[in-house]
Amino acid sequence: xxxxPRRAFLSGxxxxxxxxxxxxxxxxxxxxxxxxxxxxxxxxxxxxxRPNQQADDMKKKYGTLTMLDFPQFTxxxxxxxxxxxxxSGLFGDTTDDSMYAKSEMTFNGTTRQVFExxxxxxxxxxxxxxxxxxxxxxxxxxxxxxNNAPRDICDPDPAxxxxxxxxxxxxxxxxxxxxxxTMRVNSGGPRIAPNSVVTTxxxxxxxxxxxxxxxxESFKEMAEHGGKVGVKVTLENHWGLTANPMNIxxxxxxxxxxxxxxxxxxxxxxxxxxxxHGLAALAxxxxxxxxxxxxxxxxxxxxxxxxxxxxxxKFMGIFxxxxxxGPWDGVEGAKYLYKEVLAAL
Numbered sequence: 001x002x003x004x005p006r007r008a009f010l011s012g013x014x015x016x017x018x019x020x021x022x023x024x025x026x027x028x029x030x031x032x033x034x035x036x037x038x039x040x041x042x043x044x045x046x047x048x049x050r051p052n053q054q055a056d057d058m059k060k061k062y063g064t065l066t067m068l069d070f071p072q073f074t075x076x077x078x079x080x081x082x083x084x085x086x087x088s089g090l091f092g093d094t095t096d097d098s099m100y101a102k103s104e105m106t107f108n109g110t111t112r113q114v115f116e117x118x119x120x121x122x123x124x125x126x127x128x129x130x131x132x133x134x135x136x137x138x139x140x141x142x143x144x145x146x147n148n149a150p151r152d153i154c155d156p157d158p159a160x161x162x163x164x165x166x167x168x169x170x171x172x173x174x175x176x177x178x179x180x181x182t183m184r185v186n187s188g189g190p191r192i193a194p195n196s197v198v199t200t201x202x203x204x205x206x207x208x209x210x211x212x213x214x215x216x217e218s219f220k221e222m223a224e225h226g227g228k229v230g231v232k233v234t235l236e237n238h239w240g241l242t243a244n245p246m247n248i249x250x251x252x253x254x255x256x257x258x259x260x261x262x263x264x265x266x267x268x269x270x271x272x273x274x275x276x277h278g279l280a281a282l283a284x285x286x287x288x289x290x291x292x293x294x295x296x297x298x299x300x301x302x303x304x305x306x307x308x309x310x311x312x313x314k315f316m317g318i319f320x321x322x323x324x325x326g327p328w329d330g331v332e333g334a335k336y337l338y339k340e341v342l343a344a345l
Contacts, residue, residue, distance in 0.1 A: 029345040030080035032319055033338065034143050036291070037070055037087045039323040039330035047094045047115060062331055067091055068130060071140040077331070078321075078338050083143040084135075085289070085320035086180075088171070091117035091127075098123040105151065116149045119174025128177045135178070143318050144263070144289045145175050145183040146236075153188040154215035154241065164188060165218055168233070169225045176229035182288045184234045184263055185222060187215050187251075191239040211241055216254045223260040232288060234263035237278065243270050245281040252285050262286045266306045267295040267324060279306055283313035290317060292341050294333055295324035303337065307344035319345075 024032075037044070042055040043065045065073060067090050074084055092099040100115040118124055135141060150168035152160035168185050175183045189211045196203035222233045235248045242248050248262050262285035269278050275298055290310055294301055307319065319341045323333030 024345055027080070029342055031083070032317075032345055033078070033081050033341055034083035034085045034289075034318045034320040035070075035074040035078050035081055036085040036146075036320045036322045036334065037067070037090050038085075038146060039321070039334045040065070040073075041087060041090060042330060044090045045094050047100075058329060058331075061329070066093070068134050071131075071134045071138040074140050075138045077335070081338070082140045083318050083320075084140055085144040085146060085291075085318075085322070086142055088117065088145060088147040088149045091119075092124065093127055096123055096127075099127060118170065119177070120170040124174070125177065128174055132178055142175075142178045142180045143182070144234075144320060145171070145180050146291075146322075147171055147184050148186065150185050151188050153185060153218045154211045155188055156210070156214070161188075161214060161218060165221055168222050172222070172226050172229055172231050172233070175231045180231055182232045182234050182261075182263060183226075184236050185219070186238055187211075187235065187241040189215070189240045193240050193243060193247075208241075212247060212250060215241060216251055219251055219255045219260050220257070223255055223257040226259040227257065232259045232261055234261055234286075234289060236263050236265050236291070237268045237274075237282065238265075243268075245274070245278045248282060249285055261288065263289040263291065264310075265291040265293055265322065266303070267293040267297060267301065269298075272298055272300070275300070276302075276305060276309060279309050280313070283310050283315060286310070286313075286315055286317065288317040290315065290319055291322040292319040292337055293322045293324055294326055294337055294340075296326040297324070303340040304344040307341055311345070 042058040043062055045064055045066050074081060099117055099121055101118040102113060102115055104111055105114045149171060150164045152164040155161045172183060194205060194207035196205035219233060226233050235242050235251060237243065237245055252260055252262060262282045264279055264282040264286050266279060269275055292303060294303065321334045321337040323330055323337055326333060328336060
């Protein structure tokens with residue numbers, strides 16, 4: 001019997017395990033770390049005109065950035081680190097409307113218009129080439145794109161789901177243009193996963209199963225496209241379907257492609273018992289990218305323990321430094337993670 005693509009991929013990864021047979025050198029440790037634009041998003045030029053005192057304070061302290069500045073920021077702030085994790089909402093030249101697509105987004109019951117970077121536009125492709133030039137000049141690389149642009153991936157409305165998949169494909173093409181290895185796509189659907197309902201014998205959750213079915217079909221199509229351009233689509237433990245790591249495992253197993261995997265986050269959980277148990281459940285499903293996060297949402301947030309969970313599961317990929325919130329600002333928090341992950345490796 002021939003191996004499935006996913007099983008063949010997993011067995012092939014065993015060839016890399018010899019690296020863990022000896023302590024990593026400092027250079028090897030640094031090659032396992034990525035900077036992350038999310039913690040310092042307040043520093044970036046924005047199209048928004050809404051008042052933001054936190055952003056104003058951060059910019060007074062550190063200055064203002066665009067994504068074209070981030071490669072040099074990475075080199076200056078995290079010595080020896082050359083991989084980068086880039087947030088989709090920070091792409092593009094905010095003064096050039098031709099790079100952005102207008103759409104609607106509903107959050108907590110409120111719908112508003114948003115303008116999001118469209119990698120398929122001619123002006124956007126030229127901008128991506130500029131980013132490539134900046135990376136080449138600084139010796140940095142885009143490893144992962146944390147993408148919020150594709151939406152409605154599991155929506156019951158076929159038109160919405162199709163639109164979300166199409167956006168994801170455009171972004172996969174853009175990710176390939178700048179050499180990204182992986183790109184996160186959110187599952188979409190309700191922010192709180194549907195609950196099971198009472199039946200005459202045992203609880204049943206046909207609504208959740210429906211969302212999973214649609215999500216699986218969408219990710220199959222995106223993984224197929226990702227395979228063509230050489231970029232993996234990943235699922236992160238966010239809200240809704242993916243708040244439960246078991247649902248991520250189901251989706252990845254059912255898609256059954258080396259171009260679909262998990263990209264776990266140390267802290268994006270609904271309760272503290274997932275903090276380490278959930279990460280351990282996802283670790284075997286992650287091969288390329290993980291978010292090493294500090295978040296004061298949790299009283300305990302042992303970065304070293306989380307790193308060990310991943311390395312004990314033979315994870316050979318990159319730890320991106322995604323500070324969320326706590327006693328430091330975004331730059332200080334990311335530097336704290338840099339030291340913690342480096343020490344744990």
